Amino acid sequence: MLRLRPFRPGDERAALAAQEALRAEGFPFLIEHRPGEPWAEYLERRAANRCGERVPPGFVPSTLLAACVDGRLVGRASIRHELNDWLAQYGGHIGYAVIPEMRRRGYATEILRQGLVIARSLGVDEVLVTCDVTNVASARVIESCGGEYESTTNGSGAPKRRYWFR
Numbered sequence: 001m002l003r004l005r006p007f008r009p010g011d012e013r014a015a016l017a018a019q020e021a022l023r024a025e026g027f028p029f030l031i032e033h034r035p036g037e038p039w040a041e042y043l044e045r046r047a048a049n050r051c052g053e054r055v056p057p058g059f060v061p062s063t064l065l066a067a068c069v070d071g072r073l074v075g076r077a078s079i080r081h082e083l084n085d086w087l088a089q090y091g092g093h094i095g096y097a098v099i100p101e102m103r104r105r106g107y108a109t110e111i112l113r114q115g116l117v118i119a120r121s122l123g124v125d126e127v128l129v130t131c132d133v134t135n136v137a138s139a140r141v142i143e144s145c146g147g148e149y150e151s152t153t154n155g156s157g158a159p160k161r162r163y164w165f166r
């Protein structure tokens with residue numbers, strides 16, 4: 001049974017290991033984590049951000065959640081409470097990642113399924129989720145959860161497939 005919950009003080013080691021593992025793929029596991037930042041400070045910043053405080057320029061309030069199975073960290077979800085111009089084209093409302101050795105067990109699909117419920121509980125009625133056109137696994141995740149393909153971005157960044165959950 002996969003559970004989404006806020007990161008806690010005791011997650012430091014596993015979360016930083018996941019950050020390191022995903023770095024090799026060029027993907028941030030921890031949103032806006034400053035290298036060397038004390039874990040307690042990072043958790044404080046995340047808690048503030050979730051309430052719309054101390055949000056860096058260009059970012060929006062968001063909720064970062066640990067995905068755990070049997071008490072073990074397997075992935076994370078980042079749920080943006082609103083869209084800015086960049087998120088509307090590229091980032092979408094929900095981002096997710098699964099630790100490499102935990103992949104292909106259906107965890108990302110379950111993270112997105114639960115993430116959609118949480119996004120709606122935060123007042124987001126129409127949820128945008130995007131993925132790189134080359135990310136076959138993520139497209140499968142989105143389509144399995146019922147995302148409706150709308151368009152592919154063609155701007156300055158890597159092209160993204162954009163899907164809506166209405």
Ligand SMILES: CC(C)(COP(=O)(O)OP(=O)(O)OC[C@H]1O[C@@H](n2cnc3c(N)ncnc32)[C@H](O)[C@@H]1OP(=O)(O)O)[C@@H](O)C(=O)NCCC(=O)NCCS
Nearest residue numbers: 096097098103104105106107108109130131137138140141
């Ligand atoms: C994309 C990612 C989240 C998928 O996580 P996962 O837990 O392995 O996904 P799931 O087990 O839920 O698999 C979903 C589907 O993708 C398929 N899949 C998983 N990895 C795959 C791969 N490398 N190639 C092709 N298909 C793949 C699965 O077979 C499954 O298909 P099915 O529903 O037809 O059975 C994970 O690879 C990851 O964290 N990548 C780096 C970060 C990232 O890309 N995040 C998404 C940003 S949009």
